Amino acid sequence: MLYTSTRNKNVQISAAEAITKGISEDGGLFVPMEIPQVDAAFIASLQEKDYIERAVAVLGLFLKDFSEDELRAYARGAYGGGKFSGSSPAPVVAANDRLNILELWHGPTCAFKDMALQILPYLLTGSAKKIHNDKKIIILVATSGDTGKAALEGFCDVAGTGILVFYPVDGVSPMQKLQMTTQKGDNVGVCAINGNFDDAQNGVKAIFTAPAVKARLAENGYAFSSANSINWGRLVPQIVYYFSAYADMVNQGKLAFGEKMNVVVPTGNFGNILAAYYAKRMGLPVNKLICASNANNVLTDFIETGVYDRNRKFYTTISPSMDILISSNLERLLFMLSGGNDEEIRSLYRQLAETGTYRVSDAIAKAVKADFAAGYCDDAATRATIGRIFAQDGYLCDTHTAVAVTVYESYLAKTGDTTPAVIASTASPYKFSASVLDAVSGGEIHSADEFSMVHELEEKTGVPAPEQLRSLKGKTPRFTDVCKKEDMCKQVYAMLGIQ
Numbered sequence: 001m002l003y004t005s006t007r008n009k010n011v012q013i014s015a016a017e018a019i020t021k022g023i024s025e026d027g028g029l030f031v032p033m034e035i036p037q038v039d040a041a042f043i044a045s046l047q048e049k050d051y052i053e054r055a056v057a058v059l060g061l062f063l064k065d066f067s068e069d070e071l072r073a074y075a076r077g078a079y080g081g082g083k084f085s086g087s088s089p090a091p092v093v094a095a096n097d098r099l100n101i102l103e104l105w106h107g108p109t110c111a112f113k114d115m116a117l118q119i120l121p122y123l124l125t126g127s128a129k130k131i132h133n134d135k136k137i138i139i140l141v142a143t144s145g146d147t148g149k150a151a152l153e154g155f156c157d158v159a160g161t162g163i164l165v166f167y168p169v170d171g172v173s174p175m176q177k178l179q180m181t182t183q184k185g186d187n188v189g190v191c192a193i194n195g196n197f198d199d200a201q202n203g204v205k206a207i208f209t210a211p212a213v214k215a216r217l218a219e220n221g222y223a224f225s226s227a228n229s230i231n232w233g234r235l236v237p238q239i240v241y242y243f244s245a246y247a248d249m250v251n252q253g254k255l256a257f258g259e260k261m262n263v264v265v266p267t268g269n270f271g272n273i274l275a276a277y278y279a280k281r282m283g284l285p286v287n288k289l290i291c292a293s294n295a296n297n298v299l300t301d302f303i304e305t306g307v308y309d310r311n312r313k314f315y316t317t318i319s320p321s322m323d324i325l326i327s328s329n330l331e332r333l334l335f336m337l338s339g340g341n342d343e344e345i346r347s348l349y350r351q352l353a354e355t356g357t358y359r360v361s362d363a364i365a366k367a368v369k370a371d372f373a374a375g376y377c378d379d380a381a382t383r384a385t386i387g388r389i390f391a392q393d394g395y396l397c398d399t400h401t402a403v404a405v406t407v408y409e410s411y412l413a414k415t416g417d418t419t420p421a422v423i424a425s426t427a428s429p430y431k432f433s434a435s436v437l438d439a440v441s442g443g444e445i446h447s448a449d450e451f452s453m454v455h456e457l458e459e460k461t462g463v464p465a466p467e468q469l470r471s472l473k474g475k476t477p478r479f480t481d482v483c484k485k486e487d488m489c490k491q492v493y494a495m496l497g498i499q
């Protein structure tokens with residue numbers, strides 16, 4: 001199976017090359033040239049399998065240049081060995097008889113990015129070997145919180161790799177900061193920059209694309225790579241859990257085999273929901289994909305009108321991982337719906353770069369509406385949902401999951417579509433303790449800092465906090481460097497020991 005670029009159909013490369021490169025030179029994203037099809041027997045066979053074997057089966061459909069044994073070793077390394085707590089890395093838990101919650105946050109950093117970032121290092125080092133790239137891979141990350149820690153945990157002590165994370169000094173929560181600055185491992189580095197998230201991201205991009213830096217690294221046996229969410233190696237592991245959820249729903253008697261399910265996803269960069277769309281196109285019985293947004297509702301408008309317009313007010317919300325106005329992975333969907341028309345995609349993304357907006361063709365707009373529904377809610381509604389679901393069902397959900405629940409309940413009321421639904425839950429409630437405590441206590445908080453709030457929330461709800469968050473309190477940071485945004489490249493050289 002070969003991969004092409006959304007902006008240049010002449011590109012035809014292997015999965016290993018697509019994963020090593022991350023993004024195409026023309027600015028496009030890599031997509032498989034055909035979508036593998038599954039039959040009922042394939043889906044039925046997943047019911048008896050554990051998560052690791054489900055991953056081997058689904059990944060094998062896309063990653064044809066990897067052997068089954070290789071994929072099994074990767075999946076075991078990523079999802080076995082006690083890295084995820086509980087009986088499955090991605091269990092479906094019933095909050096009540098309507099809300100089936102796909103909990104994607106039982107990994108080391110308590111957010112769903114672990115599902116992909118635990119396996120990406122294996123895919124990346126395996127890919128580099130296949131294309132005879134013998135350099136040590138250096139991952140550079142600019143983060144506003146969740147991605148940095150998940151990438152650090154994924155690449156920690158992986159042979160043949162190193163990882164450096166930059167974060168805005170005042171731009172992450174105290175909890176996120178301590179999660180990163182206490183990271184263990186001999187191949188990791190973390191540095192704050194004097195600047196905001198855009199400064200960090202621009203700095204990383206500038207380092208990535210400077211030919212002089214690339215040459216200097218090569219002389220020293222290093223090559224850069226990226227762990228961000230446009231890498232195919234991050235998207236493909238996310239397809240697995242929608243198949244897994246379907247098998248679990250059938251096993252739990254929530255679905256008759258072959259019956260369709262709805263999927264609800266709290267969305268930012270459009271990666272997670274796009275993985276569900278791939279699952280549908282492969283033949284998984286999925287009815288509607290329901291795209292849930294917070295006040296940054298650029299995707300709600302797009303799905304309803306066919307116009308993508310990022311020229312709007314940016315809101316800082318209590319579901320910060322969805323505070324995004326450019327949803328990069330949407331480009332992959334548009335490419336598929338255009339029938340693989342690279343010229344059409346180039347034109348849309350030229351318009352987006354020049355004017356901040358585009359309107360898709362009527363054919364694409366219609367196709368989007370056939371598969372997707374969309375909705376959004378504000379912080380007050382998010383808080384109310386957390387409080388109500390906890391009071392009514394004893395189920396505690398985080399702010400991002402609560403956006404999805406809120407949007408799903410309005411969808412249900414509006415459409416009467418009672419197709420059984422699975423709701424992707426993307427973070428542990430304890431990852432956003434301050435907002436969740438605020439929601440369940442009606443604003444009555446007694447703790448002075450986020451770390452004490454973990455304990456207060458635990459006492460208030462009786463829901464146990466993940467050990468890795470509970471034990472953060474009082475830990476001493478290991479990485480305390482703060483650099484000027486102009487000095488990021490120097491910092492990279494210093495961390496790599498390049499003179």
Ligand SMILES: *Cc1c(COP(=O)(O)O)cnc(C)c1O
Pocket residue numbers: 111112113146229266267268269270271272273321322400426427
């Ligand atoms: C990254 C993230 C999201 C958004 O996922 P996308 O794939 O970017 O749509 C939602 N919730 C949480 C907690 C996240 O970390």
